[in-house]
Amino acid sequence: MHSIAYSSSSSRNRNLMIGAVCAVVLFLLVLNQNSLGDGSLSGGGYGGSSKGLSTSQEQLINNLVKSEVENALLSHMPKNTNSKKTSDNGLQVAELSESKRMRILVTGGAGFVGSHLVDRLMMAGHEVIVLDNFFTGRKKNVMHWVNHPNFQLISHDVVEPIMLEVDQIYHLACPASPPHYQYNPVKTIKTSTMGTLNMLGLAKRVKARILLTSTSEVYGDPEVHPQPETYWGNVNPIGPRACYDEGKRVAETMMYAYQKQSKVDVRVARIFNTFGPRMHPNDGRVVSNFIIQALQDKDITIYGNGEQTRSFQYVSDLVEGLIRLMNGDYDQPTNIGNPDEYTVNDFSKYIKELTKSSSVIKHLEATADDPRKRKPDISVAKRELGWEPKVDVKTGLAKTIEYFAGVLDEGGEIVPTGPDATKPKGGY
Numbered sequence: 536m537h538s539i540a541y542s543s544s545s546s547r548n549r550n551l552m553i554g555a556v557c558a559v560v561l562f563l564l565v566l567n568q569n570s571l572g573d574g575s576l577s578g579g580g581y582g583g584s585s586k587g588l589s590t591s592q593e594q595l596i597n598n599l600v601k602s603e604v605e606n607a608l609l610s611h612m613p614k615n616t617n618s619k620k621t622s623d624n625g626l627q628v629a630e631l632s633e634s635k636r637m638r639i640l641v642t643g644g645a646g647f648v649g650s651h652l653v654d655r656l657m658m659a660g661h662e663v664i665v666l667d668n669f670f671t672g673r674k675k676n677v678m679h680w681v682n683h684p685n686f687q688l689i690s691h692d693v694v695e696p697i698m699l700e701v702d703q704i705y706h707l708a709c710p711a712s713p714p715h716y717q718y719n720p721v722k723t724i725k726t727s728t729m730g731t732l733n734m735l736g737l738a739k740r741v742k743a744r745i746l747l748t749s750t751s752e753v754y755g756d757p758e759v760h761p762q763p764e765t766y767w768g769n770v771n772p773i774g775p776r777a778c779y780d781e782g783k784r785v786a787e788t789m790m791y792a793y794q795k796q797s798k799v800d801v802r803v804a805r806i807f808n809t810f811g812p813r814m815h816p817n818d819g820r821v822v823s824n825f826i827i828q829a830l831q832d833k834d835i836t837i838y839g840n841g842e843q844t845r846s847f848q849y850v851s852d853l854v855e856g857l858i859r860l861m862n863g864d865y866d867q868p869t870n871i872g873n874p875d876e877y878t879v880n881d882f883s884k885y886i887k888e889l890t891k892s893s894s895v896i897k898h899l900e901a902t903a904d905d906p907r908k909r910k911p912d913i914s915v916a917k918r919e920l921g922w923e924p925k926v927d928v929k930t931g932l933a934k935t936i937e938y939f940a941g942v943l944d945e946g947g948e949i950v951p952t953g954p955d956a957t958k959p960k961g962g963y
């Protein structure tokens with residue numbers, strides 16, 4: 536809304552005049568609105584010929600619509616929330632009224648999961664601010680929004696505080712692939728601890744709701760199977776995975792401490808193994824590694840005997856779960872995953888079959904503290920969010936294989952990341 540300053544000597548007369556103009560405008564608006572039938576004031580409602588109004592009335596409206604007073608009035612009128620506008624990138628963006636449009640911060644928004652979440656929030660018509668330090672995130676994942684007026688990309692590390700005005704915070708920032716989070720374990724710990732503290736401080740200051748993307752790794756090498764949220768986990772506090780697992784565990788602790796002590800509105804999602812397009816080609820996790828290896832007919836590398844299990848969810852299901860959790864009333868930790876469970880051995884054969892690959896399946900040494908089994912109990916998400924996965928693993932894999940085939944076509948050979956700690960390679 537525009538603020539207009541008036542000098543004290545003429546303010547009374549001006550206010551009277553504005554009052555009169557407002558009354559005329561309102562009267563004409565109501566006339567015009569009635570004649571349009573659906574009460575819509577959005578889009579081209581003023582542009583076309585409105586039945587029931589004389590040309591002079593229409594002319595007057597067209598002139599007045601440009602005035603400051605009229606703009607101020609319009610900003611308070613309900614807009615048609617169903618209308619959509621095609622943005623420059625060809626995606627349909629809903630036009631939300633001021634009262635429904637939120638300013639949403641996504642930390643780690645240029646990463647694999649973050650960028651898919653950003654797509655959904657942008658298309659829903661919200662203003663989105665992405666914070667990313669581009670350690671594993673890539674500009675190309677959000678490049679298609681860069682010129683959109685609702686979008687802002689900030690290169691920033693959450694370890695440093697930042698002042699922003701937002702309504703909701705999706706706090707995703709943290710490397711999630713074992714070789715990447717083990718590359719600089721101290722930094723991974725700082726990201727989960729100082730980063731989450733900074734975001735909680737921001738949430739407290741601006742009274743924003745904050746959602747932390749925690750992980751199935753808080754259950755460690757679980758002794759309960761499948762894992763419900765009530766299970767406290769089995770984590771080695773000094774092992775190579777601890778920087779991530781314990782970092783996320785203390786991040787959860789901080790979320791509920793801020794809720795209790797400072798009344799911050801918190802949500803915690805425990806995400807299970809997720810895959811889909813935009814995974815980093817050098818991510819090093821099992822889905823991207825096996826697909827990249829199979830598509831290039833290279834050896835498929837299984838760590839250990841391959842009898843360990845994982846349950847895989849497609850990224851669009853995860854994003855739906857996160858949005859429901861953020862916007863619902865349930866504030867306790869919630870598993871978001873697909874219970875479709877595979878041994879790594881079976882999964883390697885499955886990928887080989889789907890890609891019609893001639894790769895050889897090869898067993899390497901087991902990695903330290905690798906959880907032996909993992910499968911989410913999703914009864915809480917079903918009950919509290921009305922959520923369950925919709926995309927089966929086969930369909931999701933087909934989309935992901937297509938994506939990586941495209942990446943290979945464009946960029947040539949990809950050398951998959953092995954089990955050792957490493958920095959993400961590749962372009963931004």
Ligand SMILES: O=C(O)[C@H]1O[C@H](OP(=O)(O)OP(=O)(O)OC[C@H]2O[C@@H](n3ccc(=O)[nH]c3=O)[C@H](O)[C@@H]2O)[C@H](O)[C@@H](O)[C@@H]1O
Pocket residue numbers: 711712713750751752779806807808809819820821822824825836837838839843845879902905906
């Ligand atoms: O994908 C995820 O969402 C999860 O990925 C990792 O957890 P992890 O289950 O160890 O993920 P992967 O690295 O994909 O490993 C899955 C299994 O495949 C095996 N693997 C992985 C890569 C490979 O080339 N070969 C192979 O046999 C691993 O040893 C492990 O048993 C992260 O630690 C989690 O935070 C994250 O939520």
